Amino acid sequence: PASARPGPGADLLVGGVGLAEAAERFGTPLYVLDEGEVRSRARAYRQALPHAEVLYAAKAFLCSAMADWVAEEGLGLDVCSSGELWLAVSAGFPAQRILLHGNAKSPAELRLARRLRVGRIVIDGPAEIARLAALVAADTPQKVLVRVVPGIAAGHHAAVRTGVGGQKFGFPIEGGDAADAIARVLDQPGLELAGLHCHLGSQITEVEPYLRALDALVRLLAQVRERHGVELPELDLGGGHGIKYLPSDAEFDLAEFAVRLTDRLAVRCAEAGLEVPHLIVEPGRAIAGPAGVAVYRVLSVKHGADGHCFAAVDGGMGDNPRPALYGSQYSVRLVGRRSDADAMRADVVGRHCEAGDVLVRDAALPADLRPGDLLAVPAAGAYQLSMASGYNLVGRPAVAAVRDGRARLLIRRETVEDFRLREVGR
Ligand code: LLP
Numbered sequence: 001p002a003s004a005r006p007g008p009g010a011d012l013l014v015g016g017v018g019l020a021e022a023a024e025r026f027g028t029p030l031y032v033l034d035e036g037e038v039r040s041r042a043r044a045y046r047q048a049l050p051h052a053e054v055l056y057a058a059k060a061f062l063c064s065a066m067a068d069w070v071a072e073e074g075l076g077l078d079v080c081s082s083g084e085l086w087l088a089v090s091a092g093f094p095a096q097r098i099l100l101h102g103n104a105k106s107p108a109e110l111r112l113a114r115r116l117r118v119g120r121i122v123i124d125g126p127a128e129i130a131r132l133a134a135l136v137a138a139d140t141p142q143k144v145l146v147r148v149v150p151g152i153a154a155g156h157h158a159a160v161r162t163g164v165g166g167q168k169f170g171f172p173i174e175g176g177d178a179a180d181a182i183a184r185v186l187d188q189p190g191l192e193l194a195g196l197h198c199h200l201g202s203q204i205t206e207v208e209p210y211l212r213a214l215d216a217l218v219r220l221l222a223q224v225r226e227r228h229g230v231e232l233p234e235l236d237l238g239g240g241h242g243i244k245y246l247p248s249d250a251e252f253d254l255a256e257f258a259v260r261l262t263d264r265l266a267v268r269c270a271e272a273g274l275e276v277p278h279l280i281v282e283p284g285r286a287i288a289g290p291a292g293v294a295v296y297r298v299l300s301v302k303h304g305a306d307g308h309c310f311a312a313v314d315g316g317m318g319d320n321p322r323p324a325l326y327g328s329q330y331s332v333r334l335v336g337r338r339s340d341a342d343a344m345r346a347d348v349v350g351r352h353c354e355a356g357d358v359l360v361r362d363a364a365l366p367a368d369l370r371p372g373d374l375l376a377v378p379a380a381g382a383y384q385l386s387m388a389s390g391y392n393l394v395g396r397p398a399v400a401a402v403r404d405g406r407a408r409l410l411i412r413r414e415t416v417e418d419f420r421l422r423e424v425g426r
Pocket of ligand 1: 201203
């Protein structure tokens, strides 16, 4: 996090709290969330896009505290399951500021969304139109957006590129699926079509793809007006804004995005003779990612005959599947003690039972690295814990929040007893 700075001894301070001190107190692996960083990132979005609505994408990471922080900073929430929806509303998040996504929403999820009165539901497939309409009485219409696919490839890995054809999300603009879906939604008295949605992909570092998406969506808005005589008031461009994992990584430029997007929207709408729609964005990673640090304890250091070193830690692909899933790269550093030893190259590997459980390949670490040392992996706040598993019956890590020199536990470590308690037969 931006707040990270050297502390007493060789500890690294995040939010004014030493990571080694937090690891002592709460155990490892430990995920430390810098509340101030989450809040200032949320605020930066509000300031850069004062006329837009900013919805935090809960899939990046959600817990009740996170919901409080983004709510207090004036953001809405994008959820993609009844689990995220229920947690947020239970935490007191105003349902009107929640938007529900999902390519396979169950009837029960849609019913829950209606019962809790979520502000918007994004229609992602043909079956959903009638399914949702059947739940809605015409006197309390449901505000919806239609998710369209503009045909733009962007994102760090094929698995997260959702702006192109040949993947499961949304209605392609090309070929007319989007136009058909829009016509069907407009036919449903219980559905109030507020606008269009698209999400291109994730960990995108350029602004250009968003401008092209905007062009495609404004063209579609103009088509809708021509065909149906209605001007849809909302345009949601999804999330995907990339962050730095390595110091050499490019990162998404929010200020450039805000200026160029707002200008382009004004120009394209003027050309098409449309009112400028209300803009919505859904950043997840850009808010949570840089605010998190994962802290692991080294359990084993193996120096091979070929000089190769493996430093094994007490977490791994169970709490961070991203390296194994996408080949994602991270940086790592020793915390808690100072070392004057030369640097060596080492693979920081996890404790899970497969050779592919490598958290950081070829990391530069002090040659005197030894069991008991603590390693910190920054940029750990998004899509790690939210994708964590219980592989090898290793429980998910604890999560602590830090702020103004104080640490507090948000989520306790999952224990083997948690696994056993779910068993109801044998
Ligand atoms: N809106 C929609 C509709 C989305 O599907 C997503 C992410 C977001 C917003 C937020 O995207 P963000 O700003 O966080 O990039 N597990 C992958 C990322 C999957 C993203 C899925 N959708 C990873 O670890 O890279």
